[in-house]
Amino acid sequence: MLKFELQKAADKLINEIFAVKKGETVVITADTMSDEGLVDAVAASVYSVGGFPMVITIATPGGVGKAADPDIPVDALTGALLGADVWVEFNHQWMLYSTPFEIAMEKNPKLRYMCLVDFSQELLIRTVGNVETPQLQIFMAAFAQRHIDAKEMRVTTPAGTDVSFELDPNHLVCNDCGNATVPGMHMLTGQLNIVPRFGTINGKIVFDGTITPPFGKVPSQPVVLTVENSKIVKFEGGPEAAEYEKYLKSFDDEGMFKMAHIAYGFNPGAKLTGNVVEDERVWGCTEWGIGYVSPIDAPPVGQDAKSHTDGICLNSTVWLDGKLIMEEGVVVDAELAALSPVK
Incomplete structure (x- = not known):
């Protein structure tokens, strides 16, 4: 015990x-x-x-x-x-x-x-x-500010993700850094969530971490999504890719093919377990949501869809306005790296 x-x-x-x-x-x-x-x-x-x-x-x-x-x-x-x-x-x-x-x-x-x-x-x-919450809060606040100030973002991963998009200053940058001292809804420590400008996401997104729903586990082969103007236009990979496409089609809703948000995993203790709350916070991953976005996150109306699903890209590399910030899950920006609780 x-x-x-x-x-x-x-x-x-x-x-x-x-x-x-x-x-x-x-x-x-x-x-x-x-x-x-x-x-x-x-x-x-x-x-x-x-x-x-x-x-x-x-x-x-x-x-x-x-x-x-x-x-x-x-x-x-x-x-x-x-x-x-x-x-x-x-x-x-x-x-x-x-x-x-x-x-x-x-x-x-x-x-x-x-x-x-x-x-x-x-x-x-x-x-x-096991998390040093005060230091993580300092680090994540600085990381969030970079997004508030940035206009463009690019993400790649060793599994094949290569996607670029614009950031919208009117959309919320939600920083779940372990501070629930103010009224409102809070989530587990270690996630920084960004809603890109709708219609600007283009490239390939490869889920090599868990996908929830419908699987709640790592696919046998990575699921590759081709995205044009923020909408999924092609699914590639193993049997889960076909099943995932079928799952999204089952809603009979075009909104379920629209990319919703991207989030960083920044919890030093998180690991892939099949529990989406923990999986999304694995250090150095980026997590993509598909489908519904609330008006709170993207005012004034959000993005309508019948449901929402999330997939994880491990060991992400990130550029903000052309500047390398994170490389294969490791924070390389000097200022942010000095604040990070993970060295």
């Missing part, structure tokens, strides 16, 4: 990332497939700082998001979240984008939410407990 290591990770989550204060109410949601030991450790951390832990465990829903609504106590859960200061979600079948989530995020202006779905004890230890 990793009891000591787990408690350290839980303490860092509550003290360092959320900075929970005495008297604050922290709702921890779980379902019957969640890790009970993990939930208990985080609740203990809340209690140790003088907060009020409220653990809500429900039967595992049959779906996620709004598809979970028929299987959850919508009114009771919503009431609890409307009075909470912090909500940590450890559900296996996530309630992100469910009705209680939407109401709570809209009507509780103080709520700090983090999506840690399907987490294990080992995962929290790797990606929170």
Whole structure:
């Protein structure tokens, strides 16, 4: 048992990332497939700082998001979240984008939410407990500023990715650097998300990491996407490439062939496991989303699509405005490299 290591990770989550204060109410949601030991450790951390832990465990829903609504106590859960200061979600079948989530995020202006779905004890230890969060925050803030100032980006990988696109100053650069001290929605530490200017992405994108959905694993052969004006026009590779094309076609929605966003993985402890929350944060990868983009990320209307899927390109090389920033997953820009927690 990793009891000591787990408690350290839980303490860092509550003290360092959320900075929970005495008297604050922290709702921890779980379902019957969640890790009970993990939930208990985080609740203990809340209690140790003088907060009020409220653990809500429900039967595992049959779906996620709004598809979970028929299987959850919508009114009771919503009431609890409307009075909470912090909500940590450890559900296996996530309630992100469910009705209680939407109401709570809209009507509780103080709520700090983090999506840690399907987490294990080992995962929290790797990606929170063993990470030097303060230094990572400094590094990622500097990296994010480079994107705010840049106009063009190019990405290549050893597997064959070579894609270029324009950046849009009106689109959000979302920096999940382990700071959940302000109200709003937060994700696991170690991801920097950018929404390119719509219609400008051209080249090849090769997924040699996991693809989720529909696979949740590394394909037997890399899946090669040819992209023209931000739309996928060709699929190449092994059997998963054909299956992936069939999966996207099944939505009968042209929006499901449109590239949505690119994100960097910057969590020093993350590794490919099949859990998309961790996979997207493998150090030095870039992750591409396809399909839906929210109006928050790309105002005023986002990008409409029936769903969303993500694929990972490992060991990425990145240029911003023609300047080499990262080479095969290693930060080479001198200023950024000096700030990086990974040397």
